[in-house]
Amino acid sequence: MAFPHQILLLAVLHLCSLSVWAKVELTMDETVEAYRGDLVQIPCQYNFTDNAKPSLVMIQWFVKAAKSGLRTRIFYSDNDQEMVDGDTEYSTRIQVNSDPQGSVLTLQDVLLLDEREFICQVNGLAAGNAEGRTNLRVFAPPQPPVIEGVLTGISVTNEALSKVASCEAQNSFPKPNITWYRNDLPLVPAQGYVNVVTLVSREPEGFFTVQSELQYKVVREDRHARFTCEVHYLVPGAARTAESRDVNITVHYPTTMVELWKESPPGPVKEGDTVELRCHGDGNPPPPFIFNREQEPEGALGSSGDVLVLTEVTRSDSGVYQCRPQDSQSRASVMGDMLLTVHYLDPVVVVPRDSEVMFKGESLTATCNALSSLETTAVWYKNGKQVGRGHTLTLADATYATSGEYVCEVTVPSLPALRTSGSVHIIVQGAPQLSEEREVELEEATGRLVNLSCEAQGHPLPTISWSIVGTQTWREVVNRASENTAHSVVSVKVTSDVSALCNASNDMGAEVKSFRITAIPLASPPPVPHSPGKHRSLLLKALLFISPPPQNTSSSLLHRRPRSPPEPFSFQLRRTFACLSFLLIQIHRKYGNTGFLMERLWFCSRAIEWVRLWRGGVLARLE
Numbered sequence: 001m002a003f004p005h006q007i008l009l010l011a012v013l014h015l016c017s018l019s020v021w022a023k024v025e026l027t028m029d030e031t032v033e034a035y036r037g038d039l040v041q042i043p044c045q046y047n048f049t050d051n052a053k054p055s056l057v058m059i060q061w062f063v064k065a066a067k068s069g070l071r072t073r074i075f076y077s078d079n080d081q082e083m084v085d086g087d088t089e090y091s092t093r094i095q096v097n098s099d100p101q102g103s104v105l106t107l108q109d110v111l112l113l114d115e116r117e118f119i120c121q122v123n124g125l126a127a128g129n130a131e132g133r134t135n136l137r138v139f140a141p142p143q144p145p146v147i148e149g150v151l152t153g154i155s156v157t158n159e160a161l162s163k164v165a166s167c168e169a170q171n172s173f174p175k176p177n178i179t180w181y182r183n184d185l186p187l188v189p190a191q192g193y194v195n196v197v198t199l200v201s202r203e204p205e206g207f208f209t210v211q212s213e214l215q216y217k218v219v220r221e222d223r224h225a226r227f228t229c230e231v232h233y234l235v236p237g238a239a240r241t242a243e244s245r246d247v248n249i250t251v252h253y254p255t256t257m258v259e260l261w262k263e264s265p266p267g268p269v270k271e272g273d274t275v276e277l278r279c280h281g282d283g284n285p286p287p288p289f290i291f292n293r294e295q296e297p298e299g300a301l302g303s304s305g306d307v308l309v310l311t312e313v314t315r316s317d318s319g320v321y322q323c324r325p326q327d328s329q330s331r332a333s334v335m336g337d338m339l340l341t342v343h344y345l346d347p348v349v350v351v352p353r354d355s356e357v358m359f360k361g362e363s364l365t366a367t368c369n370a371l372s373s374l375e376t377t378a379v380w381y382k383n384g385k386q387v388g389r390g391h392t393l394t395l396a397d398a399t400y401a402t403s404g405e406y407v408c409e410v411t412v413p414s415l416p417a418l419r420t421s422g423s424v425h426i427i428v429q430g431a432p433q434l435s436e437e438r439e440v441e442l443e444e445a446t447g448r449l450v451n452l453s454c455e456a457q458g459h460p461l462p463t464i465s466w467s468i469v470g471t472q473t474w475r476e477v478v479n480r481a482s483e484n485t486a487h488s489v490v491s492v493k494v495t496s497d498v499s500a501l502c503n504a505s506n507d508m509g510a511e512v513k514s515f516r517i518t519a520i521p522l523a524s525p526p527p528v529p530h531s532p533g534k535h536r537s538l539l540l541k542a543l544l545f546i547s548p549p550p551q552n553t554s555s556s557l558l559h560r561r562p563r564s565p566p567e568p569f570s571f572q573l574r575r576t577f578a579c580l581s582f583l584l585i586q587i588h589r590k591y592g593n594t595g596f597l598m599e600r601l602w603f604c605s606r607a608i609e610w611v612r613l614w615r616g617g618v619l620a621r622l623e
């Protein structure tokens with residue numbers, strides 16, 4: 001492909017013949033451009049003026065050597081023959097087509113060396129002759145530019161310019177240019193800031209390879225900068241550019257600011273924690289750091305890199321810590337510092353200590369305190385239940401229930417991991433106190449076993465002793481004691497009326513509980529009116545009122561008597577009422593034992609039967 005230039009050179013040559021002015025008008029493009037390897041056509045047009053029709057027209061094409069300027073013919077034609085000259089570098093690559101108006105040279109497989117002048121010469125002898133020339137320009141675009149950033153760190157303290165990157169554009173024709181950009185802005189060479197060193201080499205085939213090195217005064221901000229190079233090259237009829245990829249550089253700069261902070265644990269620090277302090281500077285590469293406490297500027301603390309680890313800190317580790325880059329002794333101002341506060345909670349002091357004896361009815365105020373660097377709260381517990389809040393606990397009007405272990409737990413609300421506790425044991429002293437009624441009266445069938453229970457609270461723990469009159473057969477079946485309570489149960493065999501005394505005593509006094517057991521003989525009359533229970537005697541009075549005294553005991557109910565005639569209805573009703581009253585009284589007195597109740601029920605029914613029989617007998621005898 002050929003790109004004819006717009007500017008045409010008109011070559012007009014005047015030739016003088018003997019009598020006739022004749023001339024040739026010849027036109028050629030000044031320049032024809034082509035890519036290397038392409039096919040190019042170089043036209044050469046001519047006219048013979050004055051209608052001079054030459055009998056012979058010779059056309060010759062020459063090339064001119066770039067350096068020496070020597071011409072070499074590469075083609076010849078006349079009316080009779082056409083000939084490509086042998087033994088030239090064009091022998092195999094050219095072809096010429098001619099007609100009466102012109103000749104076109106076609107060149108295949110354009111080489112870089114073909115960039116030279118092509119001359120077309122037309123000779124019509126008497127009709128005149130002329131020649132013209134065309135510059136053939138050949139183009140080869142470079143390969144994409146290859147950029148290499150400097151991989152080692154570049155220090156901003158370097159006095160001279162530092163090499164930052166290099167860029168290479170290979171195999172281009174004509175010679176390309178390379179320009180540099182930092183963050184897409186061109187870097188123009190300037191004394192002391194930017195310098196570009198270019199190295200151009202020529203390949204054997206004629207290609208240019210351009211290497212460019214960017215020398216630059218690096219500043220701290222360049223750590224984020226992107227550098228690119230751009231190659232500018234020409235193609236037929238245009239200028240083109242190709243951009244390289246980005247490179248960045250590692251900038252080394254001194255530390256100008258240092259920060260120190262607590263990396264762990266998060267939140268407040270307490271005694272026993274392991275604390276990590278981290279030091280960070282704005283220098284690159286990060287320098288090793290030296291840690292020290294403010295009060296000991298020269299006492300370097302053992303650290304690894306940028307971290308200082310303090311294990312199992314105590315309150316004495318509280319204070320200001322500092323760190324500075326190891327290499328900056330001179331720059332004392334480059335230092336980070338922080339205040340470390342180690343919080344603590346000392347063991348609880350409970351007053352009274354350990355244990356305290358109180359008398360019943362007394363009051364006492366206990367206090368609970370633990371020294372801490374933070375505000376504390378106290379809570380009191382007894383048997384796992386909260387009994388008070390605050391640093392004092394008032395126990396007013398002590399009872400035996402007041403006795404026990406009081407645990408005071410002190411916590412730090414702002415640092416829940418800090419907690420401690422202490423306790424005081426409260427003992428309430430007093431004379432025995434029976435937990436049930438002091439006098440018990442009961443009745444029991446002869447020969448039966450009765451359990452007598454006696455429970456007393458007191459401190460010191462009461463001892464329970466029994467004195468039992470009226471039976472030889474008794475023994476203690478339960479003897480239990482808790483902290484303040486003694487419990488004893490004796491099993492008594494009722495052989496006759498029994499009176500028993502339970503004496504609960506300690507150093508502070510004694511309390512007595514009495515039992516009276518009325519024995520109900522198995523084969524004797526039913527209990528007499530003076531029997532102990534108030535309700536019982538009422539009932540018996542009612543029974544006696546209803547019916548004459550029986551001739552046999554309740555135990556004799558098993559005996560069968562002859563049937564007697566029916567008694568009046570009112571009489572039966574009164575007896576039934578009496579029996580029900582009895583039952584109600586029994587229930588009222590809370591005889592829980594249903595067996596006993598059933599026995600009583602049975603007794604009543606038999607009593608009714610018995611009275612009926614007895615009355616029947618009397619009536620029979622009266623008859």
Ligand SMILES: *[C@@H]1O[C@H](CO)[C@@H](O)[C@H](O)[C@H]1NC(C)=O
Pocket residue numbers: 025026027045046047
């Ligand atoms: C040749 O002559 C013709 C007619 O006069 C003209 O149109 C043409 O441009 C001329 N060609 C050249 C190359 O001068």
Ligand SMILES: *[C@@H]1O[C@H](CO)[C@@H](O)[C@H](O)[C@H]1NC(C)=O
Pocket residue numbers: 223224247248249
């Ligand atoms: C520098 O370039 C590398 C590779 O392209 C990239 O991973 C890195 O993030 C870049 N650094 C900066 C500071 O841009």
Ligand SMILES: *[C@@H]1O[C@H](CO)[C@@H](O)[C@H](O)[C@H]1NC(C)=O
Pocket residue numbers: 175176177232233234239
């Ligand atoms: C290269 O730079 C020179 C000098 O600035 C300039 O004359 C030439 O045209 C440039 N070449 C290209 C291909 O841009």
Ligand SMILES: *[C@@H]1O[C@H](CO)[C@@H](O)[C@H](O)[C@H]1NC(C)=O
Pocket residue numbers: 449450451477478489491
């Ligand atoms: C008396 O108490 C003992 C022990 O608790 C028990 O085994 C026994 O059954 C009780 N006797 C009576 C009559 O309740």
Ligand SMILES: *[C@@H]1O[C@H](CO)[C@@H](O)[C@H](O)[C@H]1NC(C)=O
Pocket residue numbers: 503504505510512
């Ligand atoms: C109860 O026992 C205590 C101590 O043994 C004694 O001093 C006191 O007299 C006793 N009381 C009775 C009523 O027996």
Ligand SMILES: *[C@@H]1O[C@H](CO)[C@@H](O)[C@H](O)[C@H]1NC(C)=O
Pocket residue numbers: 551552553556559
């Ligand atoms: C009472 O009953 C017993 C046993 O059945 C009998 O031997 C005795 O004679 C009776 N007594 C009277 C007063 O009826």
